Amino acid sequence: MSGEHFFDVIIIGGGISGTSLLYTLARYTDIEKIALFEKCDEIASLNSNAKSNSQTLHAGDIETNYSLKKALKVKKSADMLENYAHQYGYENESIFKIPKMVVGIGAEVPMMRTRYQSFKEHYPYLQYWDKERLCELEPKLVEGREENIVAMGSSEQYSAMDFGKISQSFVDNAKKEEAEVEVCLEEEVYSIKELGKDFELITAQGTYFAHYVVVDAGSHSLLLANDMGYGLEYSTLPVGGSFYYATKPYIHSKVYTVQNPKLPFAAVHGDPDIINNKITRFGPTALALPKLERYKGADFIDFMKTLNPDKAVFDVFYDLFSDDEIRDYMIKNMMYEIPGIRKGLFAKEVQKIIPTLDEDDIEYADGIGGLRPQVIDKVNKKLLLGEAKIDTKKGIVFNMTPSPGATSCLSNAQKDAKLICTYLGRKFNKKLFKKELLEV
Numbered sequence: 001m002s003g004e005h006f007f008d009v010i011i012i013g014g015g016i017s018g019t020s021l022l023y024t025l026a027r028y029t030d031i032e033k034i035a036l037f038e039k040c041d042e043i044a045s046l047n048s049n050a051k052s053n054s055q056t057l058h059a060g061d062i063e064t065n066y067s068l069k070k071a072l073k074v075k076k077s078a079d080m081l082e083n084y085a086h087q088y089g090y091e092n093e094s095i096f097k098i099p100k101m102v103v104g105i106g107a108e109v110p111m112m113r114t115r116y117q118s119f120k121e122h123y124p125y126l127q128y129w130d131k132e133r134l135c136e137l138e139p140k141l142v143e144g145r146e147e148n149i150v151a152m153g154s155s156e157q158y159s160a161m162d163f164g165k166i167s168q169s170f171v172d173n174a175k176k177e178e179a180e181v182e183v184c185l186e187e188e189v190y191s192i193k194e195l196g197k198d199f200e201l202i203t204a205q206g207t208y209f210a211h212y213v214v215v216d217a218g219s220h221s222l223l224l225a226n227d228m229g230y231g232l233e234y235s236t237l238p239v240g241g242s243f244y245y246a247t248k249p250y251i252h253s254k255v256y257t258v259q260n261p262k263l264p265f266a267a268v269h270g271d272p273d274i275i276n277n278k279i280t281r282f283g284p285t286a287l288a289l290p291k292l293e294r295y296k297g298a299d300f301i302d303f304m305k306t307l308n309p310d311k312a313v314f315d316v317f318y319d320l321f322s323d324d325e326i327r328d329y330m331i332k333n334m335m336y337e338i339p340g341i342r343k344g345l346f347a348k349e350v351q352k353i354i355p356t357l358d359e360d361d362i363e364y365a366d367g368i369g370g371l372r373p374q375v376i377d378k379v380n381k382k383l384l385l386g387e388a389k390i391d392t393k394k395g396i397v398f399n400m401t402p403s404p405g406a407t408s409c410l411s412n413a414q415k416d417a418k419l420i421c422t423y424l425g426r427k428f429n430k431k432l433f434k435k436e437l438l439e440v
């Protein structure tokens with residue numbers, strides 16, 4: 001098979017997962033013809049956009065839901081992305097040095113001290129700040145607070161990233177490589193069919209063929225997988241995340257709070273917004289939504305298809321609702337979306353970070369936030385708390401990438417590039433990859 005509609009690899013989805021894979025294939029493999037199909041009219045307009053996520057390059061140091069082992073794994077992924085950004089000189093354009101910290105309040109203080117002791121050897125830049133020092137660094141965290149507060153963090157690390165701009169840079173840099181790279185916008189893939197060892201894709205603008213297909217379509221990945229009879233052991237539960245803006249820039253650091261291990265990435269944090277430096281953002285909230293995209297029209301039928309409700313899914317929901325902490329968290333988050341009462345309720349949440357802030361100091365950020373495609377494993381009746389991959393071993397892979405999927409894009413791309421090269425008998429330039437992204 002050959003011709004202008006034939007590619008070695010087709011990637012579906014132009015968020016940070018798809019574009020980082022496009023770049024990885026173009027720069028580090030000898031694959032000749034690669035295409036990326038994106039249904040929207042621009043790259044990274046959904047969850048990878050800076051408006052949709054928390055803009056944090058997660059290094060594992062201030063995320064208390066991670067064990068040291070997991071934190072170091074996450075750090076490796078974050079370092080790859082940071083190295084990429086430095087390689088092309090994106091400092092202060094797409095990657096930003098914003099002070100960061102995680103605070104321990106009252107009864108959390110001893111845990112924070114122990115965590116600092118075990119983390120500082122692996123994160124030598126980490127500092128431990130007591131209440132007095134915090135009063136100098138971030139006075140609003142201390143003002144009006146009776147209980148003790150401590151923090152561990154750093155003022156010198158690149159901690160924030162515009163994942164949308166980085167996605168566009170992956171496309172631009174991929175096009176500079178020798179491989180033939182085609183990026184098609186407004187090119188929705190409607191269906192994928194196996195044709196012997198190859199694939200036929202029916203899209204908005206035509207029919208295309210590929211030896212290998214990677215589906216990086218966010219919440220839509222499972223929909224496309226299920227249509228082909230793959231991934232039926234999974235369901236997707238889309239969880240929306242909204243933000244609140246503070247009317248003044250109260251803090252100049254990313255301030256994380258201690259996470260509940262049952263609810264990773266659920267604890268509210270405060271972040272100076274990198275696209276509008278006058279704003280401090282608080283969030284995200286977490287609300288299960290019956291749609292696959294946060295701010296686009298309703299797609300209830302597609303949602304029902306990916307939820308694919310059966311006894312296993314209801315068992316998972318039953319277990320979640322039977323846990324008092326999870327149930328309270330879900331109800332609270334539902335209320336954070338209800339106009340009229342939401343500001344007052346969410347202000348209480350933010351007061352854990354800034355005790356003197358009240359509801360007049362924040363506003364619901366309309367149109368800001370995204371959707372995390374949380375995956376339910378129906379076989380083990382569990383809500384998976386991270387990413388999921390369906391590797392069919394037949395030349396097609398489907399990725400579902402909730403938080404911190406943007407940070408781990410290059411390590412996910414590395415995994416997929418290796419799978420593709422092995423399957424197609426092509427070369428992955430490990431040496432160059434290591435030199436540019438792992439060893440800097």
Ligand SMILES: Cc1cc2nc3c(=O)[nH]c(=O)nc-3n(C[C@H](O)[C@H](O)[C@H](O)COP(=O)(O)OP(=O)(O)OC[C@H]3O[C@@H](n4cnc5c(N)ncnc54)[C@H](O)[C@@H]3O)c2cc1C
Pocket residue numbers: 012013014015016017018037038039040043044045046047048049052053054055056057058163187188189190216217218219220221240241242284369370371372400401402403404405406407408
């Ligand atoms: C509130 C919130 C906060 C977050 N904070 C962080 C954070 O601070 N740090 C971090 O690392 N991660 C964070 N994340 C997670 C991160 O945003 C995602 O993991 C990441 O953006 C996923 O990228 P993606 O490319 O896989 O998906 P997306 O960015 O959703 O891209 C998928 C693309 O596929 C396209 N598509 C879908 N179906 C089709 C089709 N049929 N044909 C063609 N194209 C299609 C879509 O249009 C879209 O552009 C956050 C997420 C949320 C919601």
